[in-house]
Amino acid sequence: DEKIKIGVSYPTPTHAWAAGMNWHAEQAEKRLEELYPDVDLILVNSPDPEAQASALEDLVSVHQIDALVVLPFESEPLTDPVLNVKKSGAWITVVDRGLSQPGIEDLYVAGNNPELGRVSAQYMKTRLKDGDNIVVLRGIPTVIDNERFDAFMAEIEGSGINVLDHKHANWNRDDGFEVMQDFLSRFPDIDAVWAQDDDIAIGVVAALKQAGRDGDGMFVVGGAGMKEIIKGIMDGETLIPVDVLYPPAMIATAMDATVQAFKSNGPVAGRYILGATLITKDNAESYYFPDSPF
Amino acid sequence: MVTSSTETTAKRSSIDFKTIGPALALLILCIIGFLLNPSFVSEGNLTNLLTRSAFIGIIAVGATFVITAGGIDLSVGSMAAAISGVMIIIMNNAVDTMGTGVATVLLGCGCAVVLGIGAGWINGALTTKGKIEAFIVTLGTMGIYRSLVTYFADGGTLSLNFDIRGTYRPVYYDSFLGLPYPVWVFIGVAICGWLLLNRTAFGRYCTAIGSNEAVARYSAINVDRVKTLTYVIQGLCVSFATIIYVPRLGSASASTGVLWELEAIAAVIIGGTVLKGGYGRIGGTILGALILTTIGNILNFTDLISNYLNGTMQGLIIIVAVLLQRSDWKLGKSK
């Protein structure tokens, strides 16, 4: 009764988005193992790239996995370790962050980081006019952050909207709060804020309310699709009127597809890019998971 | 006689620079801030700055005791996160029975205090009774508290019930005599800390233990108890910091309080307390906390420096701030 062993490796959740991903992964594990008794999913998370590389080694040497679903901490450092798993003969599904070398993975499931920046910028352009001012709160300095930010700036360019400054708020509420406080002290006229991420957005909103500058059509655009934010959009909140989707549930998509690679008679290999949908009052309902931690 | 008088001056001035050093560093920072952007000295910004430094400052007051007595506590950041988390869980659960009023908030704060004291006591007891190096004990509890909050929050964020947040909010956002409440708490903790360290026998015992444990023991001081108490004080300070932290954003997550331990220790040492123990100064610690917060604030006020180099600036400023208080910097090469 050899089971099909599938390792699922992703970073240890330290912020809400990752926690959501973890929740969806655990849901998918339960669901899939119930559905297919001969499938064993092994979930491992790691606090840093080295640890993740080690975890991959352990999945091969100890659990002898048949397939790997991996959300790499970072692309570059995990390319070789994933390649090593590939060499052991396992099926490889890469989620969210592509490896730096093409052709290793059998299946690629990802959100679209540049698209997230672009969609946010496009929304800004619909709401703001020439000469309006925005500030940007970025994430942790990483490739993801660069992709989002560069696409955002490229899209905003030429629109006449001024980006006053951008600082890293590390996808963290506290940092979002403090950086926004300082932006508010520094710039008397801000029309909108791109917070890039819903955690940052929550900190930003707290700072706006504290300074009493949450009126006059000022708005914040976050990203990812946190349930509280989506609830707010459903309720017609004006301070965060929209959100750009970057769903943590993509890990479940990847796990489903990977199991199908063993179960389905149709082809599964390939690339599966999720859209960075703009969530508005009209479509918010379908992105609301009240039970997820995110 | 000639010798002795020069000696005295040398000693005097050295004492002065130990004290004035951090104040000078802070002043220079403020001037730089003002030059970069005059709105640095706006009332709003200064209030933000003070309020922000309250967290690290309060924790650092506790750390001053631990370090003065020759210990170290790496667990404070995680402890703050864990206490915030448990506090939020308790308050959310109390809503059904106690409502969303002041009583629930007080219950939460009470629990925070009890937890802080308990966590501090665990660190202290493991160090003294368990006779394990404080570094290892608190490195261990750091990991434990951090992972507990992650566990409670399921890897994500614990959020305070919306209505309680309304009741609790003013603790962070409201002011009294123009100063926000957190600043008052900070001032209160600082004054109590100062009195305790400089005006009570307990403070002297901390210094004595840090200076020479054998001497302290031979003076019939209950070394273990005093050391344990320093950790308890540290825990209590962490719980005060938590009590004013939670109403700010009403949430706690695995990333709450990350690296606060290093910031708190840095504040203590920038302030002139000696890491090996035996010499502590609360006033310096307060200045140290203000310096650290101001550095971060100033870096947000300018785009002259690449965002990526923030860490470099921070590191340089910390080193320079400590260089400023070297006792013999005026004397040139001699000694």
Add this chain to the structure above:
Amino acid sequence: MVTSSTETTAKRSSIDFKTIGPALALLILCIIGFLLNPSFVSEGNLTNLLTRSAFIGIIAVGATFVITAGGIDLSVGSMAAAISGVMIIIMNNAVDTMGTGVATVLLGCGCAVVLGIGAGWINGALTTKGKIEAFIVTLGTMGIYRSLVTYFADGGTLSLNFDIRGTYRPVYYDSFLGLPYPVWVFIGVAICGWLLLNRTAFGRYCTAIGSNEAVARYSAINVDRVKTLTYVIQGLCVSFATIIYVPRLGSASASTGVLWELEAIAAVIIGGTVLKGGYGRIGGTILGALILTTIGNILNFTDLISNYLNGTMQGLIIIVAVLLQRSDWKLGKSK
């Protein structure tokens, strides 16, 4: 007579347990690992484990010197990241002129060594000549090195040229006599470290300085030079660790080597070296590094425990491992 005889046993056993403690802890961990999953003792897993512990182990050997001489170095993790980054940049740039062969890799390694020595020297000089607390100096350089690598990588990741990686890969992945090269490097560094600390005048000087700096000075020891050298050795160890790290992941980023400093210090102290200095043991450090790696490995072996509680397990195991080597743990309450 009764008292006296227990005391002797205590002393004897204390010496034994200081040495045997970490070994015992490691053994128990291995048994637990085997019980959880017999493939823990598979050759593949043991090789992985040894190779992995090489990084922290090599860095911890350097840290043993720094700590023995009464210092501390918090910058090692960031230093490793910065050296990796610069090494990658240099090798990538050398491709045009030197090709993608062994020469380029050697150039990179050479630069790593020079950088490691330089970075260590900076830490040492600031501590000794600048007379700033080592904690503050290395906290500062920790921020500086970390932000430099972020800056070089433009916030992202620096990747080694693909062809060079092919040339360099074997350094991590290939074996000699059944042991991967990193393990050989680890063994080499450990032996050199042991000899240096226990068999040379330099090692004796480190111990003397950590034990009492004034006595060391009066004993004709050039205290500043020896202390600086301990940081240089630390830097050198970091560069060795980097040289075997780069071929593993072929990249460097802001998250490279985060918290390695705490792991290295933990390994040193679990191994029985005293944080305040004056007493160092390389053998213990090696065991400490193995213990830490094994904990991580075992936690990957089982899903009995919620992933979120990994940190709790780690913390508990570290504390227990150190408790095991308490000199008087057998004697219960007496004394």
Add this chain to the structure above:
Amino acid sequence: MQMETTAQAAIIEAVNISKSFGPVPVLFSVSMDVRPGEVHALIGENGAGKSTLMKILSGFHDPTSGQIRLDGKKTDLPPNGAAESLGIVLIHQELNLAEQMTVEENVFLGREVKSRGLLDKAAMRATVQGYLDEIGLDISPVDRISDLTIAQKQMVEIVKAVSRNARILIMDEPTAVLTEEETEVFFRQVTKLKESGVGIVFVSHKLNEVKAISDRITILRDGQWIDTRHAQDLTPDLMAQMMVGRELSDLYPPMLEADVDAELVLEVDNLVATGVSGVSFGLRKGEILGFSGLIGSGRTAVFEAVCGLAPIESGTIRLFGRDVGTMTVAGARDAGLAYLTKDRKEKGLLLDKKMQPNLTLFALPKFVKNFAIDRKREEEALERAIRRFDVRAKDNDITVGKLSGGNQQKLLLAKIMECDPKIVVIDEPTRGIDVGTKQQIYHFIAALAAEGVSVVVISSEMPEIIGICHRVVVMREGGITGVLTGDHINENEIMRYAAGLKREELH
């Protein structure tokens, strides 16, 4: 005996006390009692067990067998100085002060004066100031201990003890680091306490002092009780004989005439450094040069500057005719110049290490062969040193901090001599050393000089300066006030220069 009948009841009695550290016995059934208003001296060779007995009497050690009786009742003394609450106060042989704290903080450590829960600093300062004034010590209650000289630290210890309202005051070699003048001040305090009914136990190797101040004297030898007698029944010579167990010949070796034409090995010209203002002198080959003066007169400071331990502001130093600028300590050692510190605890020995690493630390390069330390030679060196300097440790494996004070001093001397210096500066060579060993050390110094080694002896013990030195330099307030030779070397003359009553016109 008559003694027993007239005596008041003892406050504290040690009855048949034995003590072993591990398997090593150091006291064998020793008995001793202390009565109110008496000074009871305890004398014995280094390592005889005096400090151990004192610690047992004050609760810092438990006796292995035997009992302590307080006011006639058997008592288990509480540990760690808590016996103070019973009125028993010990001044440790090794200074026991928190270096980073102030004088006042140290004096009141553990029993601070409080008013309304807070410290009453003013009151404590005033009290300490009162004591300091009374004994004429020119320091302030807010001075840090680390800024004081050893002698001042010892006086602080005495203030600390005196201020504690003791019934029994036990002092382990309180006068070892004091000059005669300070000793007198100290004895006045003792007399006062004695008159107020305090029982005083007093350990010293200065037998004249013992004779002068004590009422009764107990002699220990090798952990055995030898005798307890009235002071008037003993002379210093007799005491020495009872301690050592044999007749002692002359304390000082016969003085060999120094060769006044011998080459100058060390010339110091107009040296200025911290605590030193314009000092010039020369040292000849094979000469024993004494440095005398009051405490704080700058003797140590001169040689710390010369040996590279303290920075030099100006002046020249010529070593074997060669101009040397600022030397490192290692440079000085390699040139054949070695300095033996008087502060053995803070600057001399690694107390938490064993004897062997301590012995070879100063001369370590000598023991390096092929980059490694030659352990066999180290062991041989230790054996040699133990023999040569008569270091008595019952167990050669104990850490140096557990050696008796005198034996630490001998080990320190051995450590410095390990590098075979051509010039050796010995700061307070016999501090805490028993008469027997003192004699050995004096002969040792004389033998060194006879071999052509130049020796500088810095000492606050006048007889020792007079007994062994060819020439004596007297210092005062950082400068040299006089240089004495031949018959001019006498107590009177030295005192007059040291006190500034007389000043030689120096070339």
